[in-house]
Amino acid sequence: xxxxxxxGLSKHYGNRNILSNVSLSIGHGEFLSLLGPSGCGKTTLLRxxxxxxxxxxxxxxxxxxxxxPVSAAQRGMGMVFQAYSLFPNMTALDNVRFGLxxxxxxxxxxxxxxxxxxxxxxxxxHMQKYPSQLSGGQQQRVALARALAIRPALLLLDEPLSAxxxxxxxxxxxEIRNIQREAGVATIFVTHDQEEALSxxxxxxxxxxGSVAQIGSPAEIYGTPRDIFVARxxxxxxxxxxxxxxxxxxxxxxxxxxxxxxxxxxxxxxVRVLIRPENVHLNHAGSGSGPALAGHVISETFFxxxxxxxxxxxxxxxxxxxxxxxxxxxxxxxxxxxxxxxxEAPHLxxxxxxxxxxxx
Amino acid sequence: xxxxxxIFLGLVGLYFAIPLVATGVFSLWQGSNRYGxxxxxxxxxxxxxxxxxxxxxxLAVETVLASLVILVPxxxxxxxxxxxxxxxxxxxxxxxxxxxxxxLVAGMSALYTGPEWLVSTPxxxxxxxxxxxxxxxxxxxxxxxxALDIRTLSEAAQSLGAGWGTxxxxxxxxxxxxxxxxxxxxxxxxxxxxxxxxxxxxFKTFAVFIAFIGQSYPTEAAALTLLSFLITWAAMxxxxxxxxxxxxxxxxx
Numbered sequence: 134x135x136x137x138x139x140x141g142l143s144k145h146y147g148n149r150n151i152l153s154n155v156s157l158s159i160g161h162g163e164f165l166s167l168l169g170p171s172g173c174g175k176t177t178l179l180r181x182x183x184x185x186x187x188x189x190x191x192x193x194x195x196x197x198x199x200x201x202p203v204s205a206a207q208r209g210m211g212m213v214f215q216a217y218s219l220f221p222n223m224t225a226l227d228n229v230r231f232g233l234x235x236x237x238x239x240x241x242x243x244x245x246x247x248x249x250x251x252x253x254x255x256x257x258x259h260m261q262k263y264p265s266q267l268s269g270g271q272q273q274r275v276a277l278a279r280a281l282a283i284r285p286a287l288l289l290l291d292e293p294l295s296a297x298x299x300x301x302x303x304x305x306x307x308e309i310r311n312i313q314r315e316a317g318v319a320t321i322f323v324t325h326d327q328e329e330a331l332s333x334x335x336x337x338x339x340x341x342x343g344s345v346a347q348i349g350s351p352a353e354i355y356g357t358p359r360d361i362f363v364a365r366x367x368x369x370x371x372x373x374x375x376x377x378x379x380x381x382x383x384x385x386x387x388x389x390x391x392x393x394x395x396x397x398x399x400x401x402x403x404v405r406v407l408i409r410p411e412n413v414h415l416n417h418a419g420s421g422s423g424p425a426l427a428g429h430v431i432s433e434t435f436f437x438x439x440x441x442x443x444x445x446x447x448x449x450x451x452x453x454x455x456x457x458x459x460x461x462x463x464x465x466x467x468x469x470x471x472x473x474x475x476x477e478a479p480h481l482x483x484x485x486x487x488x489x490x491x492x493x
Numbered sequence: 494x495x496x497x498x499x500i501f502l503g504l505v506g507l508y509f510a511i512p513l514v515a516t517g518v519f520s521l522w523q524g525s526n527r528y529g530x531x532x533x534x535x536x537x538x539x540x541x542x543x544x545x546x547x548x549x550x551x552l553a554v555e556t557v558l559a560s561l562v563i564l565v566p567x568x569x570x571x572x573x574x575x576x577x578x579x580x581x582x583x584x585x586x587x588x589x590x591x592x593x594x595x596x597l598v599a600g601m602s603a604l605y606t607g608p609e610w611l612v613s614t615p616x617x618x619x620x621x622x623x624x625x626x627x628x629x630x631x632x633x634x635x636x637x638x639x640a641l642d643i644r645t646l647s648e649a650a651q652s653l654g655a656g657w658g659t660x661x662x663x664x665x666x667x668x669x670x671x672x673x674x675x676x677x678x679x680x681x682x683x684x685x686x687x688x689x690x691x692x693x694x695x696f697k698t699f700a701v702f703i704a705f706i707g708q709s710y711p712t713e714a715a716a717l718t719l720l721s722f723l724i725t726w727a728a729m730x731x732x733x734x735x736x737x738x739x740x741x742x743x744x745x746x
Contacts, residue, residue, distance in 0.1 A: 185648055205651040216642055218649040222667040231663075232653035276649075283653060 136161045136319050137182070137287060142191035144177055144343075151177045152188070153343040159287075159319050159336075164310065166322045166330035169340035170366065176291060178340070179323045183289050184208045195286060211280025211318075215292040217272045219264040225251060225275045226260040232283035250278035253312060270301040277309065281316055288313065288320040294329065306333055327367050331355065339363050361482040364407050370480075371413075371452045375406040381476060386448030388424050391476035394489045398481070404489060405482045410441060412478035413454035418469035425471035426452065430464050444470060513722070520715035532712035541702055542717070548615055549699035553684035556622040557677045560630045563623070565673075568634050569665060572643045586631035589624055594689040597621055602694075615696040622684050629683065630676040637672020641665075675732045682728040686721060 135158030144152040152174045159165045167175040180186045182193060184205030192201045200208060211232075219228050229247040238246070251260050254274040264272055273293050280288060290309070294302045310333040313320050324330050330337050331351040338348040339362075347359040358364035365372075375383040375392075377400055383392040385406060392406065418427060428446040440461035444452045452472055456464075464470060481489035521528045536542060571578055589597070601621055611617050643665065650660045666673070688700035697705075703721060707714035 183648075183652060185651075205648070206654050206656060208652075209654070210652060212649070212652040214645050214649060216645045218642075218645045220646065220650075220664050220668070221641070222664075231650070231655075235654040235659060279649075279653065289652075 135159065136163070136196055137321075138194040139178075139182070140192050140194065142178065142181060142188045142193075144174075144181065144186065144188050150343050152181075155191070155343070155345055157338055157345055157348055159321065162314075162317045162319055164313055164320045164322065164333060164335045166324060166334040166337045167340055168324055168327060168330040168337050168366075169346075170325060173340040174343040175323045175325075175340045179289055179291055179321060182287070182321060183210055183212055209283065209285055210287045210289055211283055211285030212289040212291065213273065213276045213280050213293040215295055217264065217269065217276070217296070219267075219272055219275055219279075221264050224261050224263055225256060225267065225271075225278075228264070228275055229279045229282050231279065236283065246282055247278075250282045251275070253281070253315070254278045254308070268301075269297050270305055273297065273305060274308075277312065281312070281318070285318060288316075288318045290320065290322040292323055292325070294324075295326075302329075309333065331367070339366060341366075357488075358480060359488055361405060361407070361486040361488075364480055364482065364488075368409060369453065370407040370409050373406045373408075373450065375404050375481070377402045377404060377481075383479070383481065385426065386446070386450075388426055388448065390424060390426070390474070390479070392479045392481055393476040394479065394481040398489055403484060405484075407480045407482065408452075408474055408478060410453040410455035412474050413452060414473050414475075415442070415444075415454055415456065415464055415470045416473070417463075418471055420471075423473070425473045427469070427471050428452065430466050430468045430470060432466060433461060433464075444472060446472075513719070516715045516718055520712055520719060522712055532710075532716045535710070536706070536713040536716050539713075541697065545697050545699045545702035548697070549685050549687075550681075552615060552618055552622065552698065553681040555616060555619045556626060556684045557680045559619055559623050560626060560680055561673065561676065564627075564630055564634055564676075565666075565669075568631070568638055569643065569661075572638045572641075573647055582631065582635070586627050586635075589627050594621075594625070595693070597624065598690050598693050615691075615698070618687075618690055618694065618696060618698070621690045622680075622687060625687065625690070626680045626683050629679040633672050633676040633679065634669070637669050637675075638665075641668055678728040678731045682725045685724055685728075 138158045140156050142152050142155045143150070155174075155178060157165075167178060169175045177186060181188050184200075184203060184207075188201070192199055194200070195208075219225075220231065223231065226244075226247055229250050230243045233243040233246060248257070248260065251257055254277055256271060256274055256278070259267060259271060259275075264275070267275065273296075276293070293309075294305055297305065306329055309322075322330070322334065331354070334351055336348060337351055337354050339346045339354060341362050347354060347363045349357075354363065355367050358367060364370060373385045375385045377395045377398045378384045378389050379400070380396050381391060381393055382389050383395050383404060383406060384390075395404070398404070416425070418429075426446055426448065428444045428448075428451075430442055431445045431451070432443045434441040434443075435458065438458060439455050440458045442454045442456060442461055442464060444454060446452055454472065483489060518528075520532050521530065523529050523531050568582070571582055598621060601624075605612060605617070605620060646664055646668075647660055650664050655663070686700050687698065688704060691698040691701050692704065699721065703714065703717050706717055
């Protein structure tokens with residue numbers, strides 16, 4: 134059963150539609166990420182859930198109770214903001230106690246809960262420090278402890294890692310996930326960073342132009358994008374124009390290649406073919422059998438365990454392949470190669486952007 | 494280069510010090526070659542000194558309170574909800590610089606004709622004083638609130654359950670103490686030395702008393718000038734020390 138249900142939310146500023154009929158739900162203890170480019174409406178959606186903005190239409194149900202007209206102060210949702218939001222005049226401990234004081238908890242209970250929360254985020258030794266004496270990562274940890282201390286109905290995270298440097302970011306990202314699991318609190322995490330969203334979420338909602346383009350597990354979002362926007366936004370891929378030839382094949386340039394998603398499409402239909410770099414297999418030119426895209430290696434980018442190879446195709450255009458570094462050593466720059474893929478690897482999209490399988 | 498800087502600073506120091514020293518020496522002059530504290534004794538024995546000083550201080554305090562009560566909520570709201578109006582606020586706050594006090598006092602006399610309990614008393618001066626100190630109080634409070642990211646702090650407090658009262662008294666004002674003290678001391682310094690309004694409206698404030706003494710008793714006037722200079726300096730030092738103390742605590746971020 135859904136814990137938070139968002140039903141038909143719309144919001145516009147002037148002539149601009151920010152959210153168009155957004156509906157989604159989140160279960161008890163679930164970690165949902167709202168992922169999308171700048172201006173897609175994800176932060177507005179989070180702010181509506183928090184109670185800082187009100188929708189033009191639609192409603193919010195928390196545990197079956199409508200909360201749309203309830204003020205932000207009464208919603209009991211913990212929020213961590215993109216900007217550092219600790220109260221500068223209070224120590225880390227007093228920041229975490231703030232919400233508990235408002236709830237008029239006994240002083241002893243306030244202190245013990247605030248200390249527990251600061252210990253949970255690894256800042257037991259920094260309780261008496263002021264925000265200006267803490268690093269960015271520590272400040273966001275205190276903000277997380279402060280949000281969790283009130284035992285929130287929902288934890289809302291508005292790009293809390295974006296101001297941090299790369300190493301702290303990854304570390305805190307994993308900590309957030311562990312703490313969230315431990316606390317068992319349903320969480321909505323807004324980010325424009327796909328790696329962040331895919332690595333810590335139970336489900337990801339990809340947003341585009343004020344709507345949810347696709348919602349699903351990270352593997353679903355990456356492996357079976359519903360439309361060409363999601364496919365392009367998540368991960369990297371090479372795109373070609375193709376024409377369906379037979380069932381299960383598509384012609385790219387002058388080469389006919391396997392594509393199981395072509396099944397059911399009319400012969401001659403124009404499609405956009407997207408192939409992920411890790412699904413591209415390389416052979417030395419002349420060594421493979423069957424149809425393949427011919428070309429030669431033009432550059433390599435080393436990523437440690439993997440190496441990304443850029444290939445210039447004989448047909449024109451280029452193709453990216455990601456191989457284990459040991460394998461990639463066999464294809465130094467200028468090596469003539471032929472590239473193939475498995476029938477289920479390419480994603481085919483119709484001219485309107487929908488995935489081919491969704492219309493067959 | 495360092496030597497040149499020292500000479501420059503020395504010249505600037507002399508520029509400020511020589512008139513002060515000369516005023517100090519003159520305040521001690523008792524005719525021919527005699528020097529002493531007669532001027533100071535005569536000055537401090539004048540009841541009007543203390544009544545005018547008390548009146549000016551009272552008006553300064555009232556001006557501080559009126560300015561803060563009007564400006565803190567207005568600037569807070571501007572930062573929180575109406576940041577687009579900042580340019581309008583900036584222009585309004587600079588108006589007292591371009592409107593001469595004589596014009597301001599004429600306009601105000603025409604505009605505020607009542608109530609009687611206000612217009613007929615020196616407290617009427619609080620109205621022009623609030624306007625006159627606006628550029629200083631507004632800038633100080635605007636900078637103080639601007640450094641706070643008031644929107645995020647407000648939303649953080651609200652999400653934790655805080656109402657407006659808690660937000661203002663537990664979050665906003667405690668983080669604004671430096672700006673509040675700065676604005677208050679600047680206002681005190683200006684209100685204590687204001688002459689034009691009080692003189693035209695015929696109220697005997699400290700500055701009017703200084704002018705009166707200056708015309709009648711030159712050495713007492715010199716002593717009084719130093720006294721008023723000290724008051725202004727004490728207020729300015731308060732602003733500076735307040736800012737420094739805040740910086741040592743750690744400031745906002």
